[in-house]
Amino acid sequence: MxxxxxxxxxxxxxxxxxxxxxxxxxxxxxxxxxxxxxxxxxxxxxxxxxxxxxxxxxxxxxxxxxxxxxxxxxxxxxxxxxxxxxxxxxxxxxxxxxxxxxxxxxxxxxxxxxxxxxxxxxxxxxxxxxxxxxxxxxxxxxxxxxxxxxxxxxxxxxxxxxxxxxxxxxxxxxxxxxxxxxxxxxxxxxxxxxxxxxxxxxxxxxxxxxxxxxxxxxxxxxxxxxxxxxxxxxxKTVDWGPKPFRFFNYLLEEKGKFNGISESIADLELKINNLEFKAQAGDLCQQDWGHLLQFRSDLWRLYRIEESIWFQKSRAKWIKDGDRNTRFFHLTALNRSRRNEITSLKINGSEVVDPQSIKLHIAAFFKESYSSMSTLGVEDLSLEFAMLSEFQSLKLEEQFTEQEYGKR
Missing domain, CATH: 3.60.10.10 (Endonuclease/exonuclease/phosphatase)
Known part of the structure; x- marks a missing residue:
């Protein structure tokens, strides 16, 4: 291309x-x-x-x-x-x-x-x-x-x-x-x-x-x-590797496993299209009709979720809560992305533009900062902190193991 x-x-x-x-x-x-x-x-x-x-x-x-x-x-x-x-x-x-x-x-x-x-x-x-x-x-x-x-x-x-x-x-x-x-x-x-x-x-x-x-x-x-x-x-696109997980508000309302918004919308639109073809041929049963109504309702819900994602990305409040302007949200989010994008870093007087080198230098910087002993340690404060008992530790470990097994 x-x-x-x-x-x-x-x-x-x-x-x-x-x-x-x-x-x-x-x-x-x-x-x-x-x-x-x-x-x-x-x-x-x-x-x-x-x-x-x-x-x-x-x-x-x-x-x-x-x-x-x-x-x-x-x-x-x-x-x-x-x-x-x-x-x-x-x-x-x-x-x-x-x-x-x-x-x-x-x-x-x-x-x-x-x-x-x-x-x-x-x-x-x-x-x-x-x-x-x-x-x-x-x-x-x-x-x-x-x-x-x-x-x-x-x-x-x-x-x-x-x-x-x-x-x-x-x-x-x-x-x-x-x-x-x-x-x-x-x-x-x-x-x-x-x-x-x-x-x-x-x-x-x-x-x-x-x-x-x-x-x-x-x-x-x-x-x-x-x-x-x-x-x-x-x-031009810069390959920064896999994107980190980002939490969106709509996830609080979703139950169970949930695919990506774009994939789910495309899947629903295909199902609706297939059922509508059956309806045009007169082969739609009552159960299919119920599925079609449910799919249309789900499609509206997903598009509302997609709009809320762009709203959250844009960090902008529109004049009226009921007003929907997806183009505005897209443009605001793109502008914000441009302002926040890191394209190069100056390290030891030299400009670094390679994504892998930038990530390595950033990781090394924070690793050194967090491992530094220049701050006052917890032991130096002479304070007593509550600790988990052996029984509590075992119960937490069991719950974590069950959750991980359930995900698989």
């Missing part, structure tokens, strides 16, 4: 062969389905440029030429991964409409290059806001916004509170999601001795896009010849 992968890169001029070769190498190494390039600095873009940087991987493209030696946008894509139906070109952004081959959901991918001059930023974000809010499909925006969201996204020089306010206002009005960045905090550096680091490049996605690709991950790639890092948006 083809997975969604988009890479955005402000290359700061692609005319030089060294720069175009750097882009071509990145395309060969990471094989994106869509590539968003900012600051091409090309007034004219030829097929030779497309072939040089896209090779056989990215076989289609659209461009916005630079004005003189300033700006310039390019979007390249693989027809086997992404089917484009339409496009919209502006001086500061390119929007391509279509759908990924592994998803039937339509979307728009927007490549942006925000102005660096504060006086021009309001007009740019107003134009982009009007375009985004007019869309009826899921939205994914990537590129160099030339603004940042939070003071922690910049070190060196003074904070630009105007830029922060502009991006925050844009996100408030569009409800787009700013995904966490894996592999680093900043995407641009001024390459001076007293360096300034800022996160100017990012992807922003709509809730519908996140629902279509719930395993989407945003990560930083090596900077290469540009002063900007490429940013990769990829549908």
């Amino acid at each position: 083809v997975k969604m992968k988009i890479i955005s890169w402000n290359i700061r001029g692609i005319r030089k062969k060294e720069k175009s070769r750097a882009v071509a190498t990145m395309v060969r190494n990471y094989k994106p389905g869509i590539l968003l390039i900012q600051e091409t600095k090309l007034e004219k873009c030829s097929q030779a440029i497309r072939r040089r940087i896209g090779g056989s991987i990215l076989n289609s493209w659209t461009v916005v030429p630079a004005v003189g030696s300033a700006g310039g946008l390019m979007v390249l894509w693989n027809d086997k991964d992404f089917e484009v139906t339409n496009s919209h070109l502006s001086s500061r952004f390119i929007a391509v409409f279509g759908s990924f081959k592994n998803s039937c959901d339509k979307c728009v991918i927007i490549n942006v290059y925000g102005p660096s001059i504060d006086a021009e930023k309001e007009d740019f974000f107003r134009e982009l806001l009007n375009f985004v809010t007019a869309q009826t499909v899921s939205v994914c925006i990537g590129g160099d916004f030339n603004v940042y969201f939070d003071p922690t996204e910049k070190i060196g020089m003074s904070q630009n509170w105007f830029s922060i306010a502009i991006l925050r206002n844009f996100l408030n009005h569009t409800n787009l999601i700013d995904l966490p960045m894996v592999g680093g905090r900043f995407t641009w550096c001024n390459n001076r001795e007293a360096s300034t680091w800022v996160r100017l490049d990012r992807f922003l996605i709509s809730g519908d896009f996140l629902i279509s690709f719930p395993n989407v991950l945003q990560s930083l790639l090596p900077r290469s010849l540009s002063d900007h890092n490429p940013v990769c948006l990829e549908e």
